[in-house]
Structure formats: structure tokens, C-alpha cells
Amino acid sequence: MGQLFNLQFLTGHIHYLLFIILMMTGLFIVVDKTNLVKKIIGLNIFQASVFMFYVSIGKVTGGTAPIFPMDDKYHVDKEALQGIVYSNPLPHVLILTAIVVGIATTSLGLALIIRIRESFNTIDEEDILNIEQEMTRDDNNKHRDVAEGLT
Amino acid sequence: MANTALVAEHTARTLYDHLPLLQVLVPFCAAPLIVLLGSRRLAWPLAFVSSAVALIISVMLMMSVREGGYISYTMGGWSPPLGIEYRIDTVNAYVLMLISAIGTVVLPFAYVSVKDEIPSKNHSLFYACWMLCLTGLLGMVATGDAFNVFVFLEISSLSTYVLVAQGAARDRRALTAAYDYLIMGTIGATFFVIGLGMLYMATGTLNMADLADRIADQGANRTVRSGFAFIVVGLGLKVAMFPLHLWLPKAYTFAPSAVTVFLSATATKAALYVLMRFIFSVYHPDFSFTTNALEIIFLPLAIIAMFSASFIAAFQINFKRMLAYSSIAQVGYMLLGIAILTETGLTAALLHMFNHGLAKALLFMGVGALVLRTGGAFYTQISGLGRKMPLTCGAIVVGGLSLIGVPGTAGFLSKWLLVQAALERVSENSLFLLVSIAIVLSSLLAVVYVWRVFEVLYLREPNPDSTATEAPLMMLIPMWILAGSCLWFGLSTDFLYDIANQAALGLLDGSMGMLDSNKTLGVE
Numbered sequence: 001m002g003q004l005f006n007l008q009f010l011t012g013h014i015h016y017l018l019f020i021i022l023m024m025t026g027l028f029i030v031v032d033k034t035n036l037v038k039k040i041i042g043l044n045i046f047q048a049s050v051f052m053f054y055v056s057i058g059k060v061t062g063g064t065a066p067i068f069p070m071d072d073k074y075h076v077d078k079e080a081l082q083g084i085v086y087s088n089p090l091p092h093v094l095i096l097t098a099i100v101v102g103i104a105t106t107s108l109g110l111a112l113i114i115r116i117r118e119s120f121n122t123i124d125e126e127d128i129l130n131i132e133q134e135m136t137r138d139d140n141n142k143h144r145d146v147a148e149g150l151t
Numbered sequence: 152m153a154n155t156a157l158v159a160e161h162t163a164r165t166l167y168d169h170l171p172l173l174q175v176l177v178p179f180c181a182a183p184l185i186v187l188l189g190s191r192r193l194a195w196p197l198a199f200v201s202s203a204v205a206l207i208i209s210v211m212l213m214m215s216v217r218e219g220g221y222i223s224y225t226m227g228g229w230s231p232p233l234g235i236e237y238r239i240d241t242v243n244a245y246v247l248m249l250i251s252a253i254g255t256v257v258l259p260f261a262y263v264s265v266k267d268e269i270p271s272k273n274h275s276l277f278y279a280c281w282m283l284c285l286t287g288l289l290g291m292v293a294t295g296d297a298f299n300v301f302v303f304l305e306i307s308s309l310s311t312y313v314l315v316a317q318g319a320a321r322d323r324r325a326l327t328a329a330y331d332y333l334i335m336g337t338i339g340a341t342f343f344v345i346g347l348g349m350l351y352m353a354t355g356t357l358n359m360a361d362l363a364d365r366i367a368d369q370g371a372n373r374t375v376r377s378g379f380a381f382i383v384v385g386l387g388l389k390v391a392m393f394p395l396h397l398w399l400p401k402a403y404t405f406a407p408s409a410v411t412v413f414l415s416a417t418a419t420k421a422a423l424y425v426l427m428r429f430i431f432s433v434y435h436p437d438f439s440f441t442t443n444a445l446e447i448i449f450l451p452l453a454i455i456a457m458f459s460a461s462f463i464a465a466f467q468i469n470f471k472r473m474l475a476y477s478s479i480a481q482v483g484y485m486l487l488g489i490a491i492l493t494e495t496g497l498t499a500a501l502l503h504m505f506n507h508g509l510a511k512a513l514l515f516m517g518v519g520a521l522v523l524r525t526g527g528a529f530y531t532q533i534s535g536l537g538r539k540m541p542l543t544c545g546a547i548v549v550g551g552l553s554l555i556g557v558p559g560t561a562g563f564l565s566k567w568l569l570v571q572a573a574l575e576r577v578s579e580n581s582l583f584l585l586v587s588i589a590i591v592l593s594s595l596l597a598v599v600y601v602w603r604v605f606e607v608l609y610l611r612e613p614n615p616d617s618t619a620t621e622a623p624l625m626m627l628i629p630m631w632i633l634a635g636s637c638l639w640f641g642l643s644t645d646f647l648y649d650i651a652n653q654a655a656l657g658l659l660d661g662s663m664g665m666l667d668s669n670k671t672l673g674v675e
Binding site: 091097108132140 | 327345348
């Protein structure tokens, strides 16, 4: 039992916990909400959690911003640089790409919602589902004779 | 580049040395060019020419890595693992060839079909998206950098959503199909990124070969294992692995015919390739969790997919929808081949990837031709057309036979190998006898749903007021090219089998590791 409530472990891994909470929140919204726009919002939260996950894994304890003083204008004390620890910039750069992809996805999703609204007159998933079931039923009725002839 | 026997050291001095990059770059440049020119008349020729160039490049790449070994191309001369590496080996080249071949063959068909199904103001943008989709698929396969896979995966996915939504001109359900696909595809891709993040946490690298080395060094730990789970689920969504396939039937049914042809033959295959790459090259199957995942999860799911999807397909009343369900079943065969985890099984999976690509592209083209002439793919609409459109329906028959796996067609070889692979493992585990029986039985289900189409096309009376005539030549030529190759690869099996076998061996060997980092690589 002692291991379950290890406070040091929890605080040490707090960013993972927050990442998981945020991720589950996003995923839950995507699954649960019937409003198409809200689904996109959920998707965004879900993706944002992953961005944060990436950013957090780049952090090095005690690390500073990963900018190396190469300018000749400043006198660089080689000795002073020895002890400096930098955070890992690579995950940050990677996630920049993923953020761009996320924006593209969001805008495409919203564009699709506009078109859906134009042709279905609703952005509620259940209404759309009803309309589509109606359409499928019409199709089936229209083309049913074949189905019955065979089965 | 003369010596490609084992490792082609890369010194990029001629255009020939840049082939791995050009493979992706040619369609990638065609896309903005089409948009900038904005001309409806130039869009298609540009798309066709760049696809054809991509096909030529992929054949040249195939020729240089056919005997094994790989070509390592370093982007901008930054040596891996820090720089992005494109690594072409037999498996890559094989899938690249499939994708670019299908992409090229489909375009003449698309010319007629797109004119009919999509409003003309969208044509140039449509072809631009098509080129982006091709870029994404080729890039996913060509790259040797794990994060690069994600970027290309998203390029292809985003353009796919747009392409699917173009079906809205005929049926508004295409919009919701595209939306559903967008939601699920994005969740899948994000899962994939989470997996990559975990791998990066554990290893500090993103180059696939380097990842493999480091994972092998540190062995399995929880981070690496959960990374594997995320990657498999994420890619499983893209592959349409059985319980994650929900987006597929709707997207394939309501997308424009040409898009369905292209996607069915390439998109799931490229994702499947990435899945294989991760299972075999990044995570070696020596790890118990990889083997367990394959045997406990992939194998049963593949068999369920084979049966349930075939069963649903048999009850469809729409030809296009039926083929979409059949695709899920066929993905099951490929996953089964992977899960059997032997050389024969993998060869069968790779062969089936190619053969199913050919057959399904052919059948969906047939649907496209029927839709062009009758306005729909319901069995009532296409009944009795065997006499009115003999060449189209003849090609459909060839494709259908290959889908069942009748001897003499390409589909037979891969299914035969699959059964053989299952039987080979009977001595270890007698349950594999059941697996091989399942393959045969589910093929019988394929007979049922394919036969229904034959019956509708040939044994029914045509609609009395039907004015359908034979499909135009622009459609017939690509269809018969594919029908011809279905028959050719069914009769002359050596060529494809040798390549697939070499590719399977390459995959089973695991990663070939990093090149010696002391060697200077890339463009000077």
C-alpha cells in the first residue's frame, strides 16, 4: 500500500499525470459529445496534451534555455560554461510540426462542419445519424427486390 | 552507386543518387504547381506525368535493391541519426512500386470518372490534393526517420479527408464520412505520436535504425512496451485492423470512384508497411511482448475480420459497399500473414498486399465504370450489364476471381502461401491447423459475395429502360492493364515471389543497424 501513495513518486511524475488527465478529457469529449464542433474541441485538447507531453520530456533538471552563446560580441568564459545544463530542444521542435498539423486538421474539420451544416442543416451527430439512416432505408427500399430475390 | 550489394555508400553526385528523395519530391512539387497554374486543362497532365516519373523512379530503386542491401540517403548531407535519413531496402522499394504503379494506372481512369463525378471548378484542386496524398504515401514508405513517418502520414491523411469529401457532389453522406474519418484518423495519428514520444524518452533518437539498436541494447522496459502499444493502436486505425475499421466502409462507399480506387489499393497498404516496419525493424520480434501481441491480438483479430467482414459483405446490396467490407477482410489476411511470424507468412502477407492492391483497384474501377454509365452501384442498377458492357464486366470477373484466389490469378498464390505458412507451424502448435482451415473457409465466403456480383451482372435481365453502353477507352485501358497483371502475376509467379521473399527476409533480419558514423555521408 505504501507504494501506491508514494508522494515523492507522484510529485516527480506530476507532468505525466496531468498529461494523462488532459488526454483522457479530450478523448472523452470526442467520444461523448454529439455536437460536431465540440468534438473538434475535444480533439484539440487531446492533441494539446500530447504537445505538453513532448515539451515536458525535453526538460532536463536544472536545465536552461538551449541557446548556446556563440556570439563574439560577448566574452565567453569557457570555464563558466562547463557546468551549464541545457534542456533538450529537439522535442520542442518536433512538436512545432505536430502543432502545425493540428491546426491543419482543425481547420479542415471546421470546414467540413460548415459543409455538413449546409447540406444537413444540423451539426448534431444524432440528428445527422437519423437523416442518414433515413437515406439508407430509402436506398434499401428502392433496391430491395434484389436482396430478397437472393436470400 | 555501382556497388549496391550490401550498403550503397551515399555520395550523391548525380541525379541518379538523388532517387530516394526525387521519389517523394516529384509529386510533392507537382501539387503546388497545379495550384499555381490553376489551369483545369494542365492539372491532369501534370499529375499524370509526375506519377509516371514516380513510377519510373520506384522501378529504378527496386532494381538497385532487389538483391538485398539498402540505399541510405541523407537529407541535406546531415548524417543520421541527427539528420533525416531515407532508407530504401527491398521492402520499401516493393511498396513504393505498388503505390506509384497504382497511382499512375488509376489516373487515366480518374480523368473520365472525375469529370463525371466532381464539379469542374474543383478539378485542379482535386488533382493537387491527389498529388499531396501520393506524396504522403510515398514519403511514409521511403523515410527512415520515425517522426518523418508521422509528418507524411498526416500529409496523406489530410489530403485523403479532402478527397473523400469530394463525393459530396453526388451524395452528401460523403461529408460525414470524411468527418468521421478525420476524427478517427487524427486520433490514430496522435496515438502514433504518443508512441514515438515514449520511444524518444527511452532512447533519445528517432532514426529507425538507431532506435532498433538502442532498444536492443536496453531491452524491454515499460516505456518501450507502452510505446509499442500506442504505435500499434495508432497504425491499426490507419490500417483498418478489425475493431478499428469503422471509418472504412463509409469513406470508401461515398468517396468519388477514382479516390476509392486509389485509397483502397494504397492507403491501407502504406500504413500496413509502417506497422510491419515498426514490428520487425524497430522492435525486433525477439521481444516477447512483440511476439505476444502478434499471436494473442493480431491473429484472432485477423481471423475475426476475415469472417465477419466477409459475412457482412455477402449481405450488401451495393457493389461498392460490398467491396469496402471485403477490403477489411483482406486486410485480415495480410495481418494474419504477419502474425504467423515466419518467412513464408511474411512473404504471403507482402504478396497479398500487392495482389489485393491490384484486384481491389481493378474491381473499384469496374464500379466506377458502372457508376459512370448507370449512376449508381446498387445491384438493381447494374443488373444484366454483362451483355451491355462486356469488357468492363470481363475485367470485373478477372478481379473477382483474383479476390477469391482462383488458381491462375494472382490472388491464388498469396492465399496458397498463407495456408502453407499456417500449416508449417502446425507442428509447433496444433491450433494453426484451425487457422489454415479458417483461411480456406473465409475464402469460400469470398466466393459467395463475388458470385453474387457475377450473378447480378450476367444472369439477370437488364433494366428495360437502361441505356448503358460500354465504358470509354480511357477507363477500359487501365482496367485491362490491371486485369492483365492479375493474370500475369498469377501465371508467372517467380518475379513477384522472389521480390516479396527477399523483402520478407529483410524484415525478419530486423534492423541492419546504423552505418558507421565515422564515414562521411551525403552531399558534400
